Amino acid sequence: MSPKAFVEFIKKNKEYTAVKIVRNDETVVSYQEEKMLPLASTAKMIIAVAYAKQAAAGEIDPNEKISLSTLNSFFIRKTDGGAHEAWLSEINNQDPVTLAQVAEGMMHYSSNANTDYLLHRLGLERVNEVPAEIGIADHEDIYPFVPALAIPYILMEEQNITLTGAIAKVRDMPLEEYREKAVEIMNQWLEKPLPKDKKLMLVKSLIMDVQKIWSDRLPRSNAKSYADFMKKLNDKTFFSQEVHEHLDPLLEPLMSSPENQTWLKHAGKKGGSTAMVLTFSMYATDLEGNRTEAAFFTDQLMLLDQVRLSKSLNEFQKAILKDENFRRYCQDAFRQD
Structure with missing residues (x-):
């Protein structure tokens, strides 16, 4: 074209x-x-600004070491078009990495796992203050990317319902509740990451209906x-x-x-x-x-x-x-x- x-x-x-x-x-x-x-x-530009402001203010240390296993808590295959794996390949699976490298993985490769980790580290509230600080009035709140995509699967597990039933529940869920659920899942994964078999089941749940609900609710x-x-x-x-x-x-x-x-x-x-x-x-x-x-x-x-x-x-x-x-x-x- x-x-x-x-x-x-x-x-x-x-x-x-x-x-x-x-x-x-x-x-x-x-x-x-x-x-x-x-x-x-494209919303990751806002997160990059939050990172740079906190680094410039000495609130975070760009050289702080972060283990790949910590980032792996947020990594679900097939949820970012191979971005996280491409970044890992670029850094030769170096472990640990620096916080600055995590941010580079978010921006240069668009790793969603790195993004969700940074949302946790920088603080969602702080990230969502950035649009107003730079004069953007029309910006919906950013919330965790992959945990939001996992909501239907998590509801299946928690409520012992079918994927069809979980999709119906998510469709009816108000946006505020949906965002809160994504944050809750992010915090759960930090404490207790999903085991491999559950991650595989999550990937299988990502049918087009699930992807569309997620896509339609992304920050605008x-x-x-x-x-x-x-x-x-x-x-x-x-x-x-x-x-x-x-x-x-x-x-x-x-x-x-x-x-x-x-x-x-x-x-x-x-x-x-x-x-x-x-x-x-x-x-x-x-x-x-x-x-x-x-x-x-x-x-x-x-x-x-x-x-x-x-x-x-x-x-x-x-x-x-x-x-x-x-x-x-x-x-x-x-x-x-």
Whole structure:
């Protein structure tokens, strides 16, 4: 799918799509920018800010050693597209790891196990104070990722009911109760991790109905808020230099590429996906001083569309950053709508 086809897809799927693109403080595209949509792993940028702020303030030690077995309490296979295993492979299963490496695993690889551990370590309340601290009014609370996905299985075990019965109960569960249940499961796993056989049974319970309930209830925000957030990261003046010392290595692995260094001063991004969702937020300043911020959220995708969009995402992002004609095309395409 070409970047132009990507734009046409967004326009055809208006009900569940939002995009905002800003170039040198001028809005290029503002399409349904206030529509609340699931963030998926893009929300991990908020957790990264919470980590960097606490590290800069000396409240946590980035060099603190964390055992892999502690992280394994939150690891369930097939719940993050192989991200946790990819991170373990990258670090050669080093044990223990540092807290900074745990944060890198969350951001560079999108490990959900590392994310849930960090939510516990940083404190959910502290993490959920970050959006207001950075001026985001429209942001639902973040809660543990994998424990939420496990709720139907845990209800089956606790109440001795079928998976169908558990799914029905979760569907009827108010969001606040659902979040509380996810936190309760997180705390249980910290005290007493699920044994291997139970983890296997949990994986078997993750049928598409379970994944959809989870995906539909993920924390939501909007493109306007995340584009504003990206501007604060891009300007490098909103957060202190000390915060950026811990934050930039998490958000900007793009800058380790020699090719990117030939045209970018700095750039950061984070994406997210489920079977029905695809999201990203990014910021960049090139060597000529051009600043770009973008946020894109889409939901309720058919699986084939999700795969096609995922494969085209990188080209779409590059075109936003590098191609003036494409930005003009976007401007015209969304203006006509």
